[in-house]
Amino acid sequence: MPETSSPTGPAETAGRPLAPERREDQVPAPSPRRVIVIGGVAAGMSAATRLRRLEESARITVLERGDHVSFANCGLPYYVGGVITERDSLLLQTPASLAARFNLDVRVRTEALSIDRAARTVRVRSTAADGTPTEEDLPYDALVLAPGARPVLPPVPGIERALSLRSVADADALLAAVATGGPDGGPARSAVVLGAGFIGLEVAENLHRRKLSVTLVELADQVLPPLDPEMAAPVAARLREAGIEVRTGTSLSRVEAHEAVLTDGTRLPADLVVVAVGVRPDTALAAEAGLEVDERGGVVVDDEQRTSDPRIWAAGDAALKRSALDGEPTLIALAQPANRHGRVVADSILGRRPQAAPGIGTAIVGVLGLEVAMTGWSEKRARAAGLDVVVVHTHPADHATYYPGSASMSLKLVLEAGSGRILGAQGLGEAGVDKRIDVVATAIRAGLNGPDLADLELAYAPQYGAAKDPVIMLGLVADNVLSGLTPTIQWHELAQARQAGGVLVDVRSTAEFARGHIPGALNVPVDELRERLAELPRDRPLIMSCQVGARGHLAVRLALQHGLQAANLDGGYRTWSAAHGPGVLGPEQGEDRA
Template sequence: MRVVVIGGVAGGMSAATRLRRLDEHAEIVVFERGDYVSFANCGLPYHVGGVIEERDALLLQTPESLRSRFELDVRTRHEVIGIDAAAQTVRVRDLRDGSETTHAYDRLIIAAGAQASEVFDQHIDGPTVATLRTIDDLDRVNAALADGPARVVVAGGGFIGLEAAENLVLAGHDVTLVQRGRHPLSPLDTEMAAAVIDELHTHSVQVRTGTTVRMLDADGTHLDDGTVIGCRLVVDARGVRPASALAREAGLRIGPTGGIAVDGHQRTSDPRIFAVGDGVEKIDAVSDRETLVTMAGLANRHGRTAADAIAWEAGLLDAEPDAAADALGTAIVSVFGLAVATVGWSERDLVAAGRAHRVIHAHPTDHAGYYPGAERLTMKLMVDAETDAILGAQVSGRAGVDKRIDVIATAMHAGLTASHLSRLELAYAPPFGSAKDPVNMLGYIADNRAAGTGDSIQWHELDGALADGATLIDVRSPAEHASGAIPGSVNVPLDDLRRRIGELPDGDLVVHCQVGQRGHTAARILAQRGRAARNLDGGYLTWKAGARMTMEETS
């Protein structure tokens, strides 16, 4: 069997090496148009910042090492320029001399990845422009900054843009982050993005939102709001789109997202051709609809799935392998000392889709509060209002973020309900967690909501409730209230609530504390004494973050 692989990074090399482990006799040829294969593209920004000191540490394999260990025929600087599906051949151009050759295949794996969604025109006297997707990109960035500290514009505030901004600052450069949307890291909901902006400002990153780069020239970077930023380098991190042209020209089916359509075993519309990686359409686990997710973990897993399917077709496996799981989009990024993670859908996504949902905020510490070094987490859980299914989560903080998002992602994959999070048995010792882990806390709140023992209101709904005549009761201590309060709130500390319940005005009540826990207790006291009250979900901290972001967006 002769297998040709187009693309030698995450998905392509995962498929090639897995197939070799299953089939010692197959002829496996990998064509890669770049100079390098199997490199750690997710680590590129960290070499810019000096965190990964040695460039060679990013080069995980070479054509020579892959031939020696896996007997793979890996050809760099070779670009596949055409696929003849009927003849089962590919046309390949050797980029070193321009010569072209034709190669036959029994099975073909397309792992061409993604490409920049837009391209800046490089002005001859303007700043250097570079992305951060390949080793060549990395070298271009380092060359542009070789003369020492410089002004750098990072266009795009997604995962790569934030990693680039952080590491450029660590390397001593002056960074301006330009974001088209309302805030960096657009998958986050508004109130959850406040901590990201605070962290960027703390480290002197200038954040420009609601604007884009219009053009580049000798004066620097021109934004569409009229601002001109003189700079030496522009890092283009505005996002990517599937590199699906080869597949389209070969007559393969392209999905509604623009990615290559595949089945659960990564087969395209031609059963002899498979596709994996960033150029391939995935199925969203929440909506069961087509989506694009450009994550290295998915690319590697789908490469393995394709190899297993090919081996099964060849009679090398006893049973058909499992289909690839639907995509949750689990992701995490470091913004200086802050970790920010997401999985599934945001509240904004759910509102746009018109899907009934409940939202839960919590602000626990990453481990027992009495043990030194405890750090506060900010957590948000999206729950299906009818089934109690977990629809998504967002977590930020300085410790323990990865652990919590991974537990929630695993629960989503397993189909656990939000209430079931309260019943998970998670590792506990004071340096690592609490007897009631933060994930358990989300589950307790979800269980209360599902059982009808915890009516709540969101931070962005508060103004409307107050305008309709509700009274806001702050059940924190007088000192907490004095240090910062929601306008119009009446301070009645929780420990005094039973004694002073007669002082509360008639009508609807909304209660709040700092993070939501005392507010829930206050709402239960009031409910059992004949006064209905809603708890402000996430308390003062969530309201403060959301209100500040709203003011910045409208100013």
């Protein structure tokens, strides 16, 4: 065993912070260093394996309350749905494989009961396969808290009948309920999924795959509450088209046998109820040990992930992050920062002075053939923070429309007015959304402004994008709006602008106009606009509207230069109707708004 090459006992360094004075390999460390990691999934296991790669001699013990470490929690809904057929494929590592490769002492079914910070010990209870519990105190030089989060359960009668989906055991239970949860002990036929966030959608889709009749219930007045409503509405439409019932603005009041009762009194058939309304940091242990915990429940850490106790670190869903948008503490329960911060913890324990990057919050969900993704702040989040924002909606094709198989997407870019700083982006469509959101997320991390996106050089061949890639187009439009070339108004500002005297001019073709338009709009096709300017009032502001915003931009430019007042309805009829109507995504002619 490698530890025996340093056979001395642990150095006594009590009361002295481990890391601040120390840089790797320069200052004596306790030898062997005893590290306990509580939580063996993303953050915890990243910390443990990184630490091993950095320090062969450390004695690393990983405590996992559940049956499994390093399991693929993001795959659980797809295992429930039968997309992932092999349960074993969710189990990325085992205690044995981690012992062989990383010399880790991984203990499953082992719960940390309490932390004695003065003695630097953790009280743990292990449960043997036969159920026999044993308790002991484990000493540490460094302690890593990565306990994750627990699902939030509404405190309503019968909630103990409800299921959630955070662990392999949860997936097993959910699959069992699907198989035998029907009134007759046969297959379940109906399900209510509470919460239409990212996980709720995945659960709903996968129960739908299992042929259950699914109702999605969401307290907010839209699905995917982190998104802005006009970006979420097409997702609700897609769910309904597929036969998933969507009920927003309501919640669960009671779970009964084979029925769920909503706060609005509706009784829904529900052989099973799955709750996916969010998670809460699992920080009871930290709080009981007197570590600083935020009012939201997250463990307070510094930029090296160190808690208020210099010998204790925290990472993952349980730890607060710093927001890259406003620098404030925030909770981001995502796998990527969890893994990344676990690595930061290991570096920090060894005095490498890492800096955890502030959090942006980038997320994606695939549902019923739609990709829906976001990064950073939504428009409503930015406005709630008191920021003056500039918003751009576009509806580009994922690749050149002249090449077969292109699909339309909708993108939204949220900028800080004045500076043009990118605050966030959202996207949905059938293909290529992930790529565009990743590019914008990278731009946010790097501090690019909206117009800088116009200068990106992205890989273009007609199968993959466009010479004016959707992200480049966002940058071009952002430049036009920020520079004042083209005033725009948002879909939610239209009614007020018209009440104030604005005249809505639909500049699409007469055929497009006939297929559907915003009530009360005039129709003057852009190609006739130069000749028909005299038809438009010079004393009232014009609101130009087209299908996606491109022709509207041209119309605004034209009108302004002829002395009229004009603004472009951002995102055109597509964005307006997504917010107001069925929001069906259809193929769209690429247009040039640059």
